[in-house]
Structure formats: structure tokens, C-alpha cells
Amino acid sequence: MRDVIVIGAGGGGPVVAKELAARGLDVLLLEAGPRHANPRREWTHYENDANNPLTGFFRFGPADRTKPAWFRETNQNSFLWQLSGVGGTTQHYYGNYPRAYPGVFQGYAGADRGAYDTEHVFPFTYKEMVPYFEWVEHTAPVQTAAMGTKEEIYFRGCETLGIPVQTTKDAKGFAYRPQENAILQPGGNAGRTSDRELLVYPKATGCTFCGFCFQGCMQPVNAPRNQFAKRSTDNSYVPMALTAEVWAKAGRPITLITDAFVNQVHYEEKHGTPTATGVTWRDTNTGELHREDATVVVMSAGCTENPRLWLNSELPNPNDWVGRGYTDHFFDWVLGTFDEYTGNSKGVGSSARCDFPGHGGLENVGLPPALEAFTLALSDSGVRGAYANGRGKTGNWDGPTGRPLGKELLDIMSHGIDRLLNVLVITDDDVEAQNRVVRSALPADRNGPVAKVEFHGRQRSARTLANREFMARKAAELLKGAGAKKIYRIDWAPLILHVQSSMRMGTSENNSVLDANGEARWVKRLFIADNSALSNGLGGPNPTLSNQALSTRTAEKIFRLYFGGDPWVGKEAPVVSTDHRISVRLGQLGL
């Protein structure tokens, strides 16, 4: 009998595990995918080796890469980019940690309050969230990003938009700024050389500008795991959870089991209320089933897998909102070609952004060649110059939207990967019940029916559609201001990452799964802590910080409700995840 079982070691689960381990609870953290305990041995910087969704070491599948990935059904032109393994999708994220916009919280009284998804706000105030933002920002730690060439050019474009520079963490209006990133700033030789001998820790510390955020961070060479530059949870929260006894007064290290696919959450009626009691998981190597009970169960398996697990476990779903309201920031992609070096493939993946509260945001994204080509080839507008799928939108970019293929793809790529600048459009999209996860009718795998993700890309709310067009035009304006020679807008088909709110916390029991504590409305002792618990798309900002802040808050609620403890955020000082004691202990453990 454990105190707490956490399902999933991605962006949210390790936060709950670490916080409760620091309080001395007995925590079991289960992860369906591999551990990746030794990146230098397991990883490379090669794009196919790393990122191929079918065969790469970052895929949604078992540790054994000779076996197929795990199938999920998507019945539309879209791409579902899931990851298994310790760290989950933070293994390939870019470390962006902007705060959510205040307008998506209850009680917001700004002049633009009508500009947000007011039907799906967080059930508490922004003011209440801020201490949790601060706690996570200190823990990660989050820092103001350094610039590379692509950021200098991006800012040159921003300076032509007629908006100010933001110099606070809170977004207060249209503005541009360096990212607040969970990436350690470059120290020593880092960012100043490509000579491997000079980039060995501690001669180099923090980010070396290698350009491989998407391939998983293992920089600098020979750094302790908790000193790797990018603060994905495999480098930050998981090492902390595994060493809780050395940095927390009452700390107790967690038990981490990987290659453990949870396929059942157990519950029973207690005092007339369904109450979670434990889980069953399958060892993905041996196929053996294991069962373990706990006082509290926390689902942190992500926006697609939480609904699947819930539905397969036959947990109550009286309002049919499990899996619904799946938001994806309705991304789009605008890029420009330049006659100068842009450093597109080098440096931090994304270190500059614009915020347009009420509409969304823009950020620069650097890419190596294969991901650039993939990005250019994902569109809902068909093939440029050939067919448009009823779209082919025109605007302040060159020609219609759509995939440049054949000669045009070669024209762009052969212009030079380091003479491109990409702008990602991150739309403030409404929570929409029609975008959702259901159980697929296709044959089940050995863990039961798989998830089917339904996205109705063209049928979104008028506000969402208008926001995307507004943002795409801003992106083209930025690129023009920066000096782009030719500007392409792709009209991306849904690229399903950045996903949020499929098990949302809400103000109304009619359209939410979780109450304001993060506990399931209809199952006691069952909590959800990851992007799926977020109430909405945050207004556009990247979800990791908000997920981790909310997960920290949820950990406090668990501790107070079921273990008789007191909250700690705002009362205690957080420990930074790069703390030397953690490095030493990891060394002793061979981690």
C-alpha cells in the first residue's frame, strides 16, 4: 500500500512526485516508456535516430526500438506527436516557460476580459496562481533567454511592429520579449566555440547553443544529469524526486518504475462515492501484470492517454466531458527566406516571442533540415501551385498557403537551412467539446481499446479562426520587418502537441472533469496533474509552466486533504533543481 501512485513521468507527474517526496510520502512513479538513464550512450543528435515517431528514441512506444510504436487512431489529416519515456514531451520541448495570460482565470477584470474563452476559465484567480508560477520558476530554474543570431533577426522584425518590449514575467498587453526559458544560461566556453574539448563540464556550463533541443538535452558533455542545460523533467524534477532525502528535510526518495504501462485504475464505492484504490500495470518487456494500491492515485499520462485510461477503467463520466475540450493552439507556420545568415539550425530552439493577449502568441523556432522539411510538408491547404483543398489563403505573405513540394521545396531548402527564419503561430483557441479523445473501434492492443483523437480543424469557433488569421498576418509582418525576401504561410494541418485541457478543471460540473482542487468530480482520491488538467489553452502561451504550477498546487491539495499536512508554497523557499547536493547524490546512485 503506497501513499501515492503517479501514472506518467512526463511534464506533470514528476512535479507531484517530487513535491510529495519532499513531504516524506511513499510515492510510486510509473512510466510506460523507457528510462533514458544514460543519454550519452542512448542518444545522438541525428534527427531520424531521435525524432522519427515510428523508430526514434523519442517516440510513443516501448523501449525496444525493434518493436512497433503504439498505434493511436487519427481520422483526419493531422499528426499526433506523443512521446513515452521519463520526461515525456519535455524531452523534446524547447524549454519555453511563459506564464498563462491573466485573462483566462476567474475574476479577471481587465478591459479586454471579453477577448478570452470566458466559458472555460480557471476556477480560481491569476493572483492565486502566481505563487505557484514563482515556485516552479525558481525550481527549474527559469531564466531570461540569451540571444543567438536568429533571435537578433527576430527582434529586428519585432521592432517594426509598433509594440513595446515586455520587461515583466506577467503579460500585460501586446509586446515582444526574450523568452523566459527553463534553459540554463551559457557559462564558461558554452556558446563561444564548437571545439568539443572546450565544451566539457565544468569548462562549459549551461546551454552550448548546440541546436538540438528537440533531440533531448545532454549538454554540456560530462555534466551531472541535473546540470544539463534544458530543464526537461528527466533533468530537473525526476532527479529531485529520486534524491529527495538529501535536499528536503523530511524527504523520502520516490520509487520509479519504467516500462510499466498502466491499463487500469481501480475504484470502489466508499460511503456511496466511487473512490480510487490503486492501479494495474503491465511490464512492457515481460507482459506481466502488477497491481498496487494507494491512498491517492494521480493520473499524469497526458491529454490523449488519460481519457483512454479513464474510459478503459470504466470510471464514471456522467457529463461526457472525459476527453473533450482538447485544445492544440491551432498552430500555423510562417517562414521567411533571407539573403543573410540566420542561424536557424543553431542555438536554443526558441528564445524570442511576441504576446498578443486575447489572440495568442508568436515565437521563433529553429529547426534542423528534416524537421524543417516535415514542417513545410504538413498543410491543410494542399500543394502550392497544384491544389488548395478549398483553401489556399492569401494575405501579406507570398502566394497562397499550402505545402511547397517538388521544385519549390528544393528552392527553399537549397537556399540554405541557415538562411531561413521560422515563426510559429500559437493561437488562443477556444475549448471545444467536439475536439476530443474517444476509444477507437479499431482492434485493441493488449492494454485495451486505444485512443482515437478527433480534430475538426476547420470547424472551430469564429473567435479561434479569427485569432489564427490575426496572428498569421502579424507573423508575416514581423518577417517582412526583419528583412525576409520571400514569406511562406503553410496553413498547418493540426500538429497535435502543446495539447491541453482534455480532462479539464472547471468552474461548472457541466463541462469539466476536475474540481478546483484537481480532484475528479465523481471519483474521490483520484487527481489529474498534467496538461490535460488545464482549464483552457491559457490564451496561447506554452503550457509547461502552467501545468507544473497547477501540479504543484494539486500536490498541496493532496497533502492537505488526505495526509493532514499544510501547504508550503509561499511559506517555504523552493530548492533549485541544479542544487549541488542532488548532483552528488546522483553520482552516488550512478545516475
Add this chain to the structure above:
Amino acid sequence: MTTHRQQLSRRAFLARAGVLGAAVAAGAIVPTVTGLPFAAGQTKAGLDPVIALLRPALQELARDTINGLTTFVVPGSDPYSQAQGVSTNGPGAIHARTPDFLMSALDNFVPLPNEYVRPVAAALATAVADDKIPLPGDLTRLLPLHLNTVDEALKKLLSTDETVPLSLVIAMTLNLVATQVNPASLHGVFVSPFARLSWAEKAQAMRMVEQTDADLVEALDVNLPQPLHQSLSGVLKFVGGALIEFSAYGSFTEYAVFDKQTKSLTAKPVGWTISRYDGIAEGWDEFKGYYQGRTKVEG
């Protein structure tokens, strides 16, 4: 009892999917000859030699079709690019071994359940097409017994216990669409009708796949059991996009020159050359300081 009209429709279907052409090219059946290796109604064991010829022929059909697809996305100086009328003087998808990349992925790693792929393959094995599209001379000279032989062999091949190659299912689908776009693609160089299309015609075919042309889906859907037929058009929409995305992705990766044992490259990847990529390093001299000198902001 199969009617003459059904037989003609079946012949048209097999021709348009590229199967008849591939079978002829491989010598599994020979038009216009009087002697047949096997008669209709033969024993299962008697079909085995035909299957032995047909199996590699279909693999070649799949490869040929995928060749034509990847050069649509990333053309180069190869014959497939030249045939489509959009080519370059340099390397493209063929040189980057993108067809191998795609076929390996489709046949070994796309985790579509076999229980799903098999009914789709079964639908392909029994579907008929309208016979309005004229067949080229050598295919019309096939006698009904020839047709039956290859038909029986195909059905047996697709209904054995082995995993059905997804690449073949996709290739047959693309070829059906190709012959709809341009009936003349039934005849010419290459094995696959899709590979015979011009670049603009390939685009037209991909448009039909993305929009799941009603006639095509109906032709494939008719034999699919519930609940699968509801899923077919959606899966085609996904596959249509994915084939293009992965042709682009694969062409610019290190796939063709990556040594799995040493985790290193044996040569410079084609995609790196095309995109003038500097390659990998532990870090770069790219640190330019902080915007307006600001290293920290407050709440």
C-alpha cells in the same frame, strides 16, 4: 458464378491497381500465349509457383510506386524525377534512399493493427472497378484463365497468415487513383501507374487521396466489415498527409548513411548537402548576448 461483366470489372481493377502489369512484367502470367501454367480451379498447392512469382512482383510494384511518390516531394536527377518532368541535376529522394525509409516504416513500424490492414487488403483483393477506362493492348489480351490465375494468387497472398505489407496496400490505392487521373498511366515505363504520372498529375492524385474521392472509397469500402468502413476515409486522409510528410522528413535525415552499431555516419547525408547544413556539434559559437542587456525580469 462470375459474370463476364464482373470479370471485366475485376480485370480493370487489377490492372488499375498495378497488379496485372506487375504480374505480366514478372512473368507470372503471359498475355497472348495459348498455354497456361495453371488452369482455373487448380489446387491451392498448384498456385504456389504463381505466388512465388507474384510476391516479389508486388513488392517491386510497391517500391516503384513509392519511388514515384518520394520524387514528387523531393525530385533529383533520377529517372523517376525525369519521367515526371520535374527533376534536378543533383541528388533527391532516390539518392537519399527515401523509398527504403518509407517502405521500411510502412511495413515494419506503422503500428496499424493487422486486423485492420487485412480487411483493407481483402477489400482490395475482391474489389471491382468500373470498366470505362480502356486497358492497353497487352492487358486486354489476357484470357479469363490468366486473370483467374493471378486473381486467385493475389487473394491467397493477401489472406495468408503473414502480415500484409502496408506498402502494397498503399501502392495499390495510389495506382487506382493514378489511373483515374490519367487512364494512359496504365501503360509505359516503370511498373506502377502512379510512377508514370507527370508531377502535376501526381499532385492531382494526392488531392484525390486527401479529399478521399467518393468513388475510390466506395470501391474499397464495399467489403469492409463494421466498424472499419467508417474509418477508411479518415485513415486515407491521414495516410495521404503522412506519405507526403514522411517523404519530406526522410529525405532530409541521416537515414541512408547512419551506422546503427557505431551511431555515426558513413557519409554526408543527401539532405545536408541540399540544405547546406553544417551538421552536428556539441555546441556552436552563437551566443550574441542579451536583448537590451537584460538577463532577468521580475513578476
